[in-house]
Amino acid sequence: MKKIVVLTGAGMSVESGLSTFRDADGLWENHPVSRVATHEAWEYDPVYVNNFYNMLRKKLVEAKPNKGHQLVAKLEEQYEVVVVTQNVDNLHEMAGSSKVIHLHGELMKVCSSRDVDDPRYIKELKAPNLDVMPGEKAGDGSLLRPYIVFFGEGVPNIGIAAEEASTADIFIIIGTSLVVYPAAGLVRYVRSNVPVYLIDPKEVNAGGIPMLKQIQKGASAGMEELINILMK
Secondary structure, X not given: OOEEEEXXXXXXXXXXXXXXXXXXXXXXXXXXXXXXXXXXXXXXXXXXXXXXXXXXXXXXXXXXXXXXXXXXHHHHHOOEEEEEEOOOOOHHHHHOOOOEEEXXXXXXXXXXXXXXXXXXXXXXOEOOEOOOOOOOEXXXXXXXXXXXXXXXXXXXXXXXXXXXXXXXXXXXXXXXXXXXXXXXHHXXXXXXXXXXXXXXXXXXXXXXXXXXEEEOOOHHHHHHHHHHHHHO
């Protein structure tokens, strides 16, 4: 069975009603990175940071996977599929994808602020209990924080993702501008004879990638076109 590795970014979830961070109407317009997505911001005002992610969780539980997510999951009927996502939502899992590697953390989870990746203190929040309250603590006595990789922090799953990319028979990129590292560098691990499909409605500067074909459409329409190509 051939192996497909799919790298997804914020554009994957736009059709599900989730804002991207970098577009003109994106989240960073009202919430600067320096206030909500750095370790320094967390140290300075953990209540403000937690409140931001509390708000995002409430948006996420109202969202549903779009057709693009569903078609990525459907690939598992004929391929071994690994999804590597820069997104912190859980829409791939909700759509039925069985192997998802989250590079930047998971919005619905919280963790220890002393040791972010200690599995003993990572817990998943479920509706209606989506808020981390001021002063709420993890099992080790430290403040609970979002299970999110803040800017400037290490990306613990990048090595696992690179290994998956290096063994792909087909590599698909959906909804990412390939400017956020280290995720953007994953395509460099793809073998030179492997076809790479890039789905994004905007033109993406992806020069230097051999075997590249861009499908200039959104996630759902792009995946529909790609499935037709793969079935030929």
